[in-house]
Every structure is written in C-alpha cells, then in structure tokens.
Amino acid sequence: MRLPDLTPAELSDEQRALREQILGGPRGSGPQHFQLVHDDGSLTGPFGIMLHEPALGAPLQELGAALRYATGLTDRVRELAILAVAAATGSAFEAYAHERVGRAVGLTDDELAALADGSFSSADPQEVAAHDLCRHLLEDGQLAAGADVDVLTTRLGPRATTELVVLVGYYRTLAQLLDVFEVGAPTAGQ
Numbered sequence: 001m002r003l004p005d006l007t008p009a010e011l012s013d014e015q016r017a018l019r020e021q022i023l024g025g026p027r028g029s030g031p032q033h034f035q036l037v038h039d040d041g042s043l044t045g046p047f048g049i050m051l052h053e054p055a056l057g058a059p060l061q062e063l064g065a066a067l068r069y070a071t072g073l074t075d076r077v078r079e080l081a082i083l084a085v086a087a088a089t090g091s092a093f094e095a096y097a098h099e100r101v102g103r104a105v106g107l108t109d110d111e112l113a114a115l116a117d118g119s120f121s122s123a124d125p126q127e128v129a130a131h132d133l134c135r136h137l138l139e140d141g142q143l144a145a146g147a148d149v150d151v152l153t154t155r156l157g158p159r160a161t162t163e164l165v166v167l168v169g170y171y172r173t174l175a176q177l178l179d180v181f182e183v184g185a186p187t188a189g190q
Helices: 013-024 045-052 054-069 075-089 092-104 109-117 125-140 147-180
Strands: none
Touching (some): 045 092, 075 109, 092 109, 092 147
C-alpha cells in the first residue's frame, strides 16, 4: 500500500505545521547526510508518512528528534543501535539513511557491514553492551532477567538502557510504517 507523496501545495494547515517542525528542527538545520526533501518538496522516508497523520506524526517526530539529538548516547552508540534495528527489520530506508549518518560519526565500512550481518564487535565495552542489548530486544522482543542482561544493564546504566529500549521501539515503529507503506531506500537519481 503506497501513500502518495505530499507536496507543499497539497498540505493542510496541520500537515504544513508538521513539515515546518521537521524541517525547522535539528534534522533540517544540521548536516544533511541523506536527502530529507524530494525535488518536488515532499518529504522522504518516514517523514512523508508522518505528514499523512499529523496528530500521530508530530509526537512521533518529536520522539525521534529527542532520540537523535537529546540523549546521553554517544553518536556512535546511537547509530550502531539504529543500524542494528534496520538490519533486524530489513528496513532499507533506515539502513540507507543511517549508514550515511554512521559514516559521518566515525563508523567504518567494516563496522557497517558487521552491523548489517549481525557480527558487530568493538574494543569499546559500552558499544558492545549497547549492541548486545539491542540484539536481545530485537531477537527476543524483551529482556528476560538473567546474568547476561544484568551485566549489560549494569554496564550501560539506567539512562542509556532506557534510551536504547525506547530507541529500538521507535525505529521498529518506523520500520513497520516504511514496510506497510512500501517506502524503501531511494533509487539512483532520487
């Protein structure tokens, strides 16, 4: 089920306000590692979907902005977590977008390949713990109490654990929206 891309001329007042919120925030004003706006002015990826239902899209994009720009996670941990979700859900758009962001924050091509195939490792114990926590959430859907989980949550601390659990849920939601509405990675020339 493909949703039509909404150009600025087609937007209601609520949709226009959401579009301005997305583009006027840190996503639109910061470095652009992937295209946020198509040539016709419609928004790419999950942002185009959010415009169709601004009552849900506005808080959803606010949560995404908080996860991307206001957590205590390092940029590398945040991006490796997002890419772990993209790999687990098969989300082509999120893999496309966040591989670019990941490179910008220092993830190497080898690390990106390892995230895509689930074999990521790092010399940084925080990165390993974050990836393992995400892997548990993505494989099991929950964290069952046990020695491994206790070690991970202790190593990460309550704040990072909370942020990662919310991040995994948020990006799973985006992956589902992208899948249902058949939004993949842009093709060459888009």
